[in-house]
Amino acid sequence: MSSAPRIVAIVGRPNVGKSRLFNRLAKKRISIVHDMPGVTRDVLSTEIKDGEYTLLDTGGLGLTGSDTPARITKASEEQVQFAIEAATVILFTVDAREGVIPLDERIAQMLRKSKKHVLLVANKADSGKEKVPDFSEFYRLGFGEPFFISAEHGNGEAELRTAILEKLGPVAAKSDEEKERLHICFVGRPNVGKSSLSNRLLKSDRLIVSDVPGTTRDAIELDFTFVNKDEKNWLFRLVDTAGIRASTKLSSSVEYFSRLRSMEAIHNSDVMFMVLDAMDGVTMQDKAIAGEIVKAAKPIVIVVNKWDLVHAAIRRGELKQFKNERDFREKFEKALFNQLFFTPGAPVMFVSALTGHEIERMLRAARALDQRMETKIPTAKLNDAIVELADRTPPPATFGTRFRVYYATQTGTRPFRMKLFCNQERSLTESYRRYLEAGLVEKFGLEGCPIHFDVIGKKKRSAADRLAAKNTKRNLEAAEAGDDATDDFDPGLLDD
Numbered sequence: 104m105s106s107a108p109r110i111v112a113i114v115g116r117p118n119v120g121k122s123r124l125f126n127r128l129a130k131k132r133i134s135i136v137h138d139m140p141g142v143t144r145d146v147l148s149t150e151i152k153d154g155e156y157t158l159l160d161t162g163g164l165g166l167t168g169s170d171t172p173a174r175i176t177k178a179s180e181e182q183v184q185f186a187i188e189a190a191t192v193i194l195f196t197v198d199a200r201e202g203v204i205p206l207d208e209r210i211a212q213m214l215r216k217s218k219k220h221v222l223l224v225a226n227k228a229d230s231g232k233e234k235v236p237d238f239s240e241f242y243r244l245g246f247g248e249p250f251f252i253s254a255e256h257g258n259g260e261a262e263l264r265t266a267i268l269e270k271l272g273p274v275a276a277k278s279d280e281e282k283e284r285l286h287i288c289f290v291g292r293p294n295v296g297k298s299s300l301s302n303r304l305l306k307s308d309r310l311i312v313s314d315v316p317g318t319t320r321d322a323i324e325l326d327f328t329f330v331n332k333d334e335k336n337w338l339f340r341l342v343d344t345a346g347i348r349a350s351t352k353l354s355s356s357v358e359y360f361s362r363l364r365s366m367e368a369i370h371n372s373d374v375m376f377m378v379l380d381a382m383d384g385v386t387m388q389d390k391a392i393a394g395e396i397v398k399a400a401k402p403i404v405i406v407v408n409k410w411d412l413v414h415a416a417i418r419r420g421e422l423k424q425f426k427n428e429r430d431f432r433e434k435f436e437k438a439l440f441n442q443l444f445f446t447p448g449a450p451v452m453f454v455s456a457l458t459g460h461e462i463e464r465m466l467r468a469a470r471a472l473d474q475r476m477e478t479k480i481p482t483a484k485l486n487d488a489i490v491e492l493a494d495r496t497p498p499p500a501t502f503g504t505r506f507r508v509y510y511a512t513q514t515g516t517r518p519f520r521m522k523l524f525c526n527q528e529r530s531l532t533e534s535y536r537r538y539l540e541a542g543l544v545e546k547f548g549l550e551g552c553p554i555h556f557d558v559i560g561k562k563k564r565s566a567a568d569r570l571a572a573k574n575t576k577r578n579l580e581a582a583e584a585g586d587d588a589t590d591d592f593d594p595g596l597l598d599d
Contacts (some may be wrong), residue, residue: 109156109271110189113224114214116206116516120226122418124196124254125149125160138564155274156267159190189214192220192270194263195244199225199251211244223249224263260494284326287469288342288368289377289406290396292388296408298454300378301341304329304466330491331465337466342368374469374475377446381409381453382416384435385442393443400518400553402472403449406465407435411455447541448550472551478519480547482512484520492542498535506530519551528560573574 113121129149147160187193195214197207213219225241228251250266252259272302289297305327310411369375375396379389395402413431416422422428425431436451443449452467454461489508500508521543525531540554 108109109191109274110157110159111151111192111194111267111271112159112161112187112190113194113196114161114187114210116204116210117197119198120254121196122160124194124252125158125222127254127257127260128158129152141172146451155266158194167226168432181238187217187219190219192222192267193217194224194228194267195221195246196224197241197244197249198226199238199241203244207244211246215245220247222263222266222270225249225251226254229253229258260334284338284340286340286342286371286373286375287376287466288372288380289376290369292380292386292392295378295380297378299404300408300454300462303456303462304339304341306536307590329463331463334454338469339466342372351518364474366490369396369401372401373405374472376406376469377403377407377449378406379409379411379439381435385439390442395445397446397553400440400555402476402552403446404465404468404472405439405443405446405449405451407439407451407453408456410453410523411457413453414455423583444537446551447537447544448553468551473554475549476517476519478516478549478552484547485511485543488543488546489523489539492539496538498530499532499567501530501532502527504530506532506535514557518555518559519549520555520558522559524559526561528558531556531558 112464113125115121128151129488131149145343151158179491193214195211197203223241223244223246225238238249238251248261248265252263254260289300291297305325327339327341329339331337377389377393379385388490392401413422415429417425417428418430423429424436428574432453435504439451440446448510450462450472452464452465453470486508489511493508507526507530508523509526512522514520514522536556539556543554544550544552
């Protein structure tokens with residue numbers, strides 16, 4: 104079996120259809136497709152299951168334009184170089200309709216120096232090779248027979264897939280260890296340091312870091328192994344998402360789809376790292392993002408990044424309202440949970456992407472959360488806990504009655520699902536639901552784990568059912584008195 108890394112990178116100048124080709128080979132829409140050059144900036148990756156390899160989508164080489172600052176252009180091209188170095192096979196993508204331009208020739212020269220397997224992909228050949236004007240010019244790039252394809256319509260896809268697998272060789276069997284990677288995801292507002300944290304974990308400048316908001320526009324997935332202080336390997340799959348803006352502040356379709364990718368990444372991950380800026384505190388947008396995580400029913404670790412800035416500011420005496428770092432932590436946590444009251448018991452980590460402060464502890468918390476999500480609560484203990492909570496704080500009276508649980512049972516994990524059989528579903532207020540959730544989290548050590556309640560009320564009887572029951576009761580009372588059934592008793596009502 105081949106032991107070479109099974110990595111395939113799509114490389115080319117801007118706007119030749121690299122992201123569309125990436126989505127076509129991945130068989131799902133992952134990379135944002137847009138006519139505006141420079142939409143893809145980081146290197147995106149996905150696992151191709153039918154070929155067992157990692158596919159990388161890179162930003163276009165030779166980016167220009169007012170929307171792409173020079174420092175981001177430089178960083179984007181560094182990421183492309185990273186992908187070229189990491190890849191075993193490179194899909195050099197050109198535009199079949201435009202033909203070869205000087206930038207294509209410069210990229211070809213760079214790829215020839217890489218000594219990698221290069222497949223030349225002439226994209227946008229929607230009507231086949233025969234309709235491409237002067238297709239012979241592609242041969243002068245030096246990579247042999249081009250693959251004329253249409254990433255949009257799928258023409259030529261099968262032939263390209265076959266060629267990729269031939270270059271990669273047979274698949275090496277995966278160890279059981281490799282199958283157990285924990286999927287972790289960084290989410291948060293733009294510019295809180297998500298990519299910097301990712302780079303710290305990866306021990307490289309794999310992701311573009313810039314003070315320009317919106318630098319990361321897509322969800323980036325990468326495998327990494329963290330060696331802890333006991334020299335044990337922890338296996339992770341890391342997802343770094345674009346900064347999530349409020350839906351009302353999305354200024355373009357690119358930002359809209361970027362937000363969708365971040366939401367999808369949340370749903371596909373095992374444990375969420377909600378990243379906050381230590382110097383900013385909790386904002387309304389942080390609260391909204393935490394709400395999205397809760398909706399997705401994902402376990403959450405709250406990561407307060409840029410602790411190095413707090414440490415420096417306190418030492419300089421600039422944060423006079425705090426006695427010391429411990430006082431800052433305590434007051435920050437109190438304010439945090441006042442705002443994020445719907446994340447009961449979530450672990451809070453004060454970290455620094457710059458110095459690596461508490462990074463291992465952050466990952467340890469994620470592993471503990473993941474194990475916690477498998478907890479099975481015995482039915483008897485669950486019911487005892489709910490009775491105890493109700494006795495401690497009775498539910499408020501709503502709609503003329505108090506919420507009452509007759510019986511509860513756990514029906515699932517990831518997320519925890521509790522079925523509550525009660526007197527009336529609508530009597531469970533949102534505040535009392537949160538009270539029950541927080542109480543169960545504390546009672547069973549489920550800190551950071553979401554709980555979903557399936558509330559089942561007593562079946563409401565129809566008017567006919569109520570009349571039938573009333574008539575039955577009167578009939579029985581008459582029989583006991585030795586009388587005949589009452590005249591208004593209709594036996595047919597019992598059959599409804």
